[in-house]
Amino acid sequence: MRSEDIAKLAGVSRSTVSRVINNYPNVPESTRAKVLRVIEQHHYEPNSFARALAGKRTDTIGLFAISMTEKENASRIYQNSYFAPIVDMVVDTANARGFYVLIHTVYSPGDFQKVKQAFLQKRIDGGILVGTQKDIELVREMVTQEAPLVLIDYDISEIMAERLNKNHLAVINSMDYEGTVEAIEYLIGLGHREIGLIKGRMNTFSGRERYLAYENTLKKHGLPIRESFILEGEFLKESAYQEVLKLTQQEQLPTALFCSNDDMAIAAMEAFTENGISVPDQVSLIGFDDAQLASRITPKLTSVRLPIDEMAKAAVLKVIELCDATEPTFSTISFPTRLVVRDSCKSPAL
Amino acid sequence: MRSEDIAKLAGVSRSTVSRVINNYPNVPESTRAKVLRVIEQHHYEPNSFARALAGKRTDTIGLFAISMTEKENASRIYQNSYFAPIVDMVVDTANARGFYVLIHTVYSPGDFQKVKQAFLQKRIDGGILVGTQKDIELVREMVTQEAPLVLIDYDISEIMAERLNKNHLAVINSMDYEGTVEAIEYLIGLGHREIGLIKGRMNTFSGRERYLAYENTLKKHGLPIRESFILEGEFLKESAYQEVLKLTQQEQLPTALFCSNDDMAIAAMEAFTENGISVPDQVSLIGFDDAQLASRITPKLTSVRLPIDEMAKAAVLKVIELCDATEPTFSTISFPTRLVVRDSCKSPAL
DNA sequence: CTGAAAGCGCTTACAG
């Protein structure tokens, strides 16, 4: 069933059918009603490709999850405590506004071709990128496409410095620096002076911010920064577990460990516990993200809450806004974090 | 940049460009190379809508998660231990084969319109439906579309009985009945005679199968089936928690409880523990699905492993196969389950 | 208010 069939049945032209479908004002109620009836009766749906080809929107936004430095077979990305809520919220928000969501994952640089194609082939009205590495070249390439693009977790200063064409672009971040400062100062307030860190992935904006804040806060309070207390975690459970295992072999342990995300904090907890080191009696642990699991393990994990849902929602609203906008704009939003105190920290034993 | 531009630059006609793009055999290597070079140089990508309109595939499959009877705000569907792995595997498998995945969630009957549209508007080559209720009308409607459709977890006998047009249709199930029998007989083997159950959602195929198997197995072994030991869980953590809380108030407790999924088993464990009832010392617990979390709680949960990854993968391969097929077919695959014994069951105290 | 016609960017018989 094509618009022409509807036109014949309703006794009008295809033009008029199109006007009705697109809700144009210049068609009298009676004609509109007549056409609408026929459409209803025949469950007619205009072919989305023909519409798009003739210049209409696709009503689809892309969501591209980039996960390139993951270790082998760590491909369970939609079960990851960071990505899963994003997918959840993006799909929900987009669907509620009448958009479909086109998903593609990027595991290797080659996969990137597919996201560029999604834009070039005009499959989507706009796209959201999560997990972008510090890779300005890539962002530059994406930005040259005329389509709206939203980056979640990306260093704005880099974009500024590179003087990218920022039309149709938006960046959504969280205040990782401030959140980390709050966490570290909380530990200091409890009396800790030997505070360690498990790093996130350093080619990630949030990874760098969390690390920087850790270092600066210790310095500011005149506390020691010990190489041996700084572990490489890569945001991954497995890496963190191994690193903490090594840590437990050392002479001296930190009395508190700030973990750059909850996954690593949970892994650290397992590693400590399995080696007879009690959390929080012997070592305090603090995570970041406040993932679902944080409040469901024992002891319950103190964590910096990342407003991931709000961020994902904002990302969708932003792409849609950019799709509708006649004037291209550049904007950036930074969401505040909040320390959620639970049971994994206490004052150090004397 | 359109195919016509490429044609001019390469000194051929659009037809030839098209033949090269579609890898048709009847074009000599030299011509092919010439055209390919121009395409490369200009990063040309054929417009996907124009291709689709002219009869090519969309290289997109739909994934529709249906979640209608959930309680309010239970909308965190992509974080659900059943849906999340499916999304994961579907996206991965489809992407690896060059397909995009179009996602839409169905929270209310109205949302269903969007999945029908996705087919009618030809946005996708085929689709996968997860979470379909016992709703043959809906399936009938979906099936009348000519596009390939794969149902995960649906009662085949219903489809047979209704004599649906089964072209382009496939159903993927797991052997829930057998899995449940194995679990119950394991409990019986441990010496349990008072075995309770938390039901899943009864308008779901797996929910009904698991319940039936429970009942039949108890009967077969001459064990009592007590109304008061059969709880309504709806597959939901919250419901299960409340029901188990009520159960703990009763005079007599079962010595073992079979839970129709892991989420409910975990909730049950929490409810028991918080009320001073020890798992597995006072009550044995067994789950279904073998979700990620099952092996990460204490005590580790004994559970019937659902090969959800294999099922999701099979679903994708099936849609793709149906897309390629010239002869429409109907097929159904049933995946075996397997009891994974951990620490949440022991013989009942005497 | 409304229709005929051109155009969106491809593919594919058809003819040579």
Add this chain to the structure above:
DNA sequence: CTGAAAGCGCTTACAG
């Protein structure tokens, strides 16, 4: 082996 032309199903100036 290859090009001219029709067609896929819409939308949108244009003219009336």
